[in-house]
Every structure is written in structure tokens, then in C-alpha cells.
Amino acid sequence: MNNKEKLRKAGLRPTKQRMIIADILLDGINRHFTAENLQNEINSSGNSMSIATIYNCLKKFRNCGLIKQVESSKDTAIFDTNINQHHHFLDEETGELIDIENDEVNLRKLPKIPQGYLNNGVEVLIKIKKQI
Amino acid sequence: MNNKEKLRKAGLRPTKQRMIIADILLDGINRHFTAENLQNEINSSGNSMSIATIYNCLKKFRNCGLIKQVESSKDTAIFDTNINQHHHFLDEETGELIDIENDEVNLRKLPKIPQGYLNNGVEVLIKIKKQI
DNA sequence: AAGTAGTTTAGAACGATTTTAAAGTAAATA
DNA sequence: TATTTACTTTAAAATCGTTCTAAACTACTT
Ligand SMILES: [Mn+2]
Ligand SMILES: [Mn+2]
Ligand SMILES: [Zn+2]
Ligand SMILES: [Zn+2]
Numbered sequence: 001m002n003n004k005e006k007l008r009k010a011g012l013r014p015t016k017q018r019m020i021i022a023d024i025l026l027d028g029i030n031r032h033f034t035a036e037n038l039q040n041e042i043n044s045s046g047n048s049m050s051i052a053t054i055y056n057c058l059k060k061f062r063n064c065g066l067i068k069q070v071e072s073s074k075d076t077a078i079f080d081t082n083i084n085q086h087h088h089f090l091d092e093e094t095g096e097l098i099d100i101e102n103d104e105v106n107l108r109k110l111p112k113i114p115q116g117y118l119n120n121g122v123e124v125l126i127k128i129k130k131q132i
Numbered sequence: 133m134n135n136k137e138k139l140r141k142a143g144l145r146p147t148k149q150r151m152i153i154a155d156i157l158l159d160g161i162n163r164h165f166t167a168e169n170l171q172n173e174i175n176s177s178g179n180s181m182s183i184a185t186i187y188n189c190l191k192k193f194r195n196c197g198l199i200k201q202v203e204s205s206k207d208t209a210i211f212d213t214n215i216n217q218h219h220h221f222l223d224e225e226t227g228e229l230i231d232i233e234n235d236e237v238n239l240r241k242l243p244k245i246p247q248g249y250l251n252n253g254v255e256v257l258i259k260i261k262k263q264i
Numbered sequence: 265a266a267g268t269a270g271t272t273t274a275g276a277a278c279g280a281t282t283t284t285a286a287a288g289t290a291a292a293t294a
Numbered sequence: 295t296a297t298t299t300a301c302t303t304t305a306a307a308a309t310c311g312t313t314c315t316a317a318a319c320t321a322c323t324t
Contacts, residue, residue: 013290050304071205089246100243109238114221114230117260124256128249145321182273
């Protein structure tokens with residue numbers, strides 16, 4: 001499926017700007033990035049785009065499930081092109097995130113989901129620090 | 133150990149402002165809160181404090197290990213008085229966090245820590261959503 | 265008591281993100 | 295195809311959480 005079809009299937013009009021972003025993000029390579037990182041990639045590809053449009057698109061893409069947003073205590077939002085359920089190593093010093101594929105983690109015991117709620121995904125974060 | 137001793141032990145001068153915050157946060161009750169939540173509690177207790185001081189104190193308390201900061205994709209920092217290693221349920225709709233004690237989770241399999249790094253803590257996040 | 269280093273504060277500044285509102289474009293309709 | 299409609303993009307302004315500044319204040323040391 002090409003990017004135009006992916007956007008249509010997600011219910012998004014394939015505008016010029018969304019296609020530029022899809023060409024960068026939906027190339028099958030997993031990456032973690034900020035809005036500013038993406039703007040730099042857009043510029044490097046010979047295009048340009050308003051930062052408002054970049055935020056608009058990221059929100060739409062995320063709400064459609066084309067990308068994810070990472071849980072992070074940094075003050076800049078971090079997005080993730082790996083939309084499979086997976087986990088992360090986090091170097092808190094640098095903010096670097098490394099993917100852990102889902103089958104590399106196995107839970108022996110999980111707590112009972114609170115009354116009235118459904119399990120909507122488990123994420124494991126392994127904080128790491130550089131050896132001294 | 134009283135709060136003045138706790139602050140001294142953490143290497144912090146027990147100022148009037150830090151004691152007010154310690155009296156609220158270090159009462160043994162686990163809670164998740166924002167800087168604004170804390171300011172409201174300070175006001176409710178008949179005191180008042182500059183928001184700059186609240187941020188200063190939260191940063192000091194966190195860096196001394198008296199409180200933790202939660203990994204969250206919300207744009208407001210969330211702090212946690214539960215400083216034990218533990219896990220969370222997260223209702224992404226509302227942002228509500230519920231503690232999961234460490235012994236309620238058991239990992240059968242963990243990935244190899246990347247070369248040159250040390251494991252610095254494992255956090256499990258279970259996203260939940262209201263049943264319809 | 266005097267000196268010093270650390271702390272608090274109001275207000276300014278900052279940086280990330282969102283809003284505004286006008287112009288532009290994609291899709292639907294005629 | 296031409297027209298209409300709803301959606302999208304944009305620059306600029308606004309917003310919001312947080313940090314910085316610099317002057318006044320306070321805790322601790324000598
Ligand atoms: Mn965050
Ligand atoms: Mn912010
Ligand atoms: Zn990832
Ligand atoms: Zn907690």
C-alpha cells in the first residue's frame with residue numbers, strides 16, 4: 001500500500017504536506033523524533049512547512065494510529081514510528097530511547113485491572129545509565 | 133524522623149517554604165500531583181508561595197530522591213510521592229494514574245541491557261480505558 | 265555579631281504548542 | 295466542467311508550563 005492509500009485508509013486527505021510527512025515517516029524505518037527533528041528532515045528533503053502544520057499533522061497521524069507518542073517526562077513531545085506494541089530502554093541522562101521488541105519481554109504476573117476498566121496496552125520502560 | 137531531619141539528611145536547608153511543602157508531601161500518603169496542584173494545597177493550608185519557589189523545591193526534592201517525577205506525555209509535569217520502585221495504571225482519557233506495587237508485577241524475561249549500560253530501574257505502565 | 269552562601273520572590277523571559285483568521289485546496293455536487 | 299463545500303495550511307499572535315533574573319531575605323558558619 002502506498003502512502004496516499006495509507007492516508008486515505010486512515011481517513012485523512014492526502015494533501016501535499018501530509019504526503020511529504022508520510023514519505024519521511026512511513027518508510028518502514030523505526031525512529032523516535034520531535035516536531036523540530038521532523039521539520040529539519042522536511043527542510044533537508046528540499047521542502048518546507050509551517051510548524052503549525054507539522055503539529056497539526058503529527059496530531060492527526062497519532063490519532064489515526066499512523067504514529068505513536070512516547071510517554072516521556074521531557075518537555076518536548078517525542079513521537080515514534082514503531083506502532084507495534086513494544087518497549088523502551090531510556091537513558092535518562094541523554095533522553096535516548098532504544099526500542100525493545102515485544103517478544104523480548106515476558107510478564108509472569110500482572111495486577112488485576114481496576115473494576116470498570118479494560119487493559120489497553122502494557123509498556124515496559126527500562127531506565128539505563130552509562131557504566132562508569 | 134521528622135521533616136526537618138529528612139530535609140537535613142537530604143542535604144537541604146529546612147527553610148520555611150520547604151517545611152510547608154514537606155508537611156504536605158511527606159505525610160506518608162502516596163499521591164500524584166502537579167506544581168499547580170501543590171500550590172492549591174499550599175493555599176488551602178493557609179500559606180502561600182511563589183510558583184518559582186514551588187518549582188525550585190520540587191526540583192530539589194526530586195534530585196534528592198524525596199519525590200519522583202512520572203514519565204508522562206502530558207505537557208504538565210507530574211510528580212509522585214511514592215518513591216519506591218513501582219508501576220502505574222494510566223487512563224489515557226483522563227490522565228489518572230493509579231499505583232501498582234512492585235510485587236504485583238513479575239517479569240519472566242527481560243532483554244539484555246545494551247553494552248556499556250547498567251539497569252537503572254524498570255517501570256511498567258498499563259494503559260487502561262473505561263469499559264463501554 | 266558579622267560574613268557568606270544559599271533561598272525566595274515578582275516579574276520577565278523562554279520554548280513548546282495551540283489558536284486565530286484569512287487564503288488555499290481537495291472532494292463532493294451540479 | 296464549474297460550483298460549492300468542507301477541510302487544510304499558514305504566519306503571526308497567543309497561551310501555558312517552566313526557568314531565569316536580580317534584588318531582598320535567611321540559614322548557617324566563623
Ligand atoms: Mn512530557
Ligand atoms: Mn511546555
Ligand atoms: Zn519506540
Ligand atoms: Zn506512583
